[in-house]
Amino acid sequence: MKIGFIGTGVMGHAIVGHLQKAGHELHVYNRTKAKTADLVAEGATWHDTPAQVAAASEIIFTMVGYPSDVEEVYYGPVGIFQSEISGKVLVDLTTSTPSLAEKIAKTASEKGASSLDAPVSGGDLGAKNATLTIMVGGDDATFNRVLPLFEIMGKSYALHGGPGKGQHTKMANQIMIAGTMTGMTEMLVYSRAAGLNQPKVIETLAGGSASNWSMENYGPRILKEDYSPGFFVKHFIKDLKIALDEAAKVGLDLPATTLAKDLYEKLADKGFQDDGTQALIKLWWS
């Protein structure tokens, strides 16, 4: 199948690799062209604009940084919607706003195309190992059409409702993680101050009702002072802002999520925005 892929950052790059290995014909665009060099060497076709990628492909994936980038690659002067896309499918893998996903769905529909919002979780490692969780919004027919490709890139994929519901599910995911990350961080801060053997504490807690993925995966990395990004601080702040904006729209106060956002902003202000989210502990330990 002719597949377009716009945005070959760390995760996008890994996903394109999986799609190539599965025998698909790839058409790629990225803001930094150099990052597509090895994909092109493996047979992908470079295009100078998102519009050209869309023109050459049947299913077009986008995976960029911020909602403003999504807006640009879809609605910009050389964006996807500048091409004839009737009958095609647009799939945004970026974590972006539910309202933008709804807007893209409406525009796509007006142009005879269909779309899915399909943000992922699992980070770099999930992309590399094809173990991503993919949270999808859209209609059944479009979901089923893209499903064979989701199966190549992830291990869990579900349709959570109409346009925007994939993004809402991802927001729920990030709100949950805000809790595990702040809790884990304060747990480690406390347990070090109490003079405990921290690897042993993590092992004990992992066996009971405190167990969670963040602690079991990031805990040991923090104890090795490994703050390399699986998931960037700056992107987590973006996600939490979207979640809190959405909550505010319906009059919801989410104090723990707000606190997490504030703490991560404080961390970014100290210059750690390009660290992984486990770097939150630097607010205490640096």
Place this chain on the structure above:
Amino acid sequence: MKIGFIGTGVMGHAIVGHLQKAGHELHVYNRTKAKTADLVAEGATWHDTPAQVAAASEIIFTMVGYPSDVEEVYYGPVGIFQSEISGKVLVDLTTSTPSLAEKIAKTASEKGASSLDAPVSGGDLGAKNATLTIMVGGDDATFNRVLPLFEIMGKSYALHGGPGKGQHTKMANQIMIAGTMTGMTEMLVYSRAAGLNQPKVIETLAGGSASNWSMENYGPRILKEDYSPGFFVKHFIKDLKIALDEAAKVGLDLPATTLAKDLYEKLADKGFQDDGTQALIKLWWS
């Protein structure tokens, strides 16, 4: 072995049952005598005071509510330390303060006895199914002496250091859970407001980096409006206060844990102190 057990609430009662089934001779005391009736019917001996339980037993467990109750059963006018306890072992299963654990260890040592602080996690169900996690502070020899009994009541037990370190480890556990509970609660509040299929969201999140015990166990109960206590709101507040007091002693600010404590206090103020901790969502949904 002659085992004393002071405090046969829901968890203590279940643990005594396991010890009886394993063939031990039980000596019991509880503030409300009626709660020991069936244990006595199964062969346990009732005593009118903690001191008498201690006199009749080789290893004495205590499992009461608050640090003030622990103080009372050890140091009160009819408390354990009123008895001759040389050569005996005192094991406090209550979640209490590290400093009280240290004080008990000192007094026990002065009287020729030894002690362990051994708070548990796993709740009512963990006690009933003998799957508790037991976090122990004390010395190796005493730990090894009590180990065969820990094996009867739990599935995970580790010595985390000297007197008080069991309590510190439990505090680390509760700080972690404060994160998973607040995160899960806000996740569910958000996902309902976003019109998502909540069981499906929980299922999806459980498969990825947001996965955690609280969500997977309490999430479905909340969706069934089951707020019955596995673990009481009032006891969680007690634990978080101890954790924050300990943190304050060493100059640590733990904002997420503080927020969790504040939210749970607000919940208790609304009259929900005897609900299970999953009732936190009532701040939004009731």
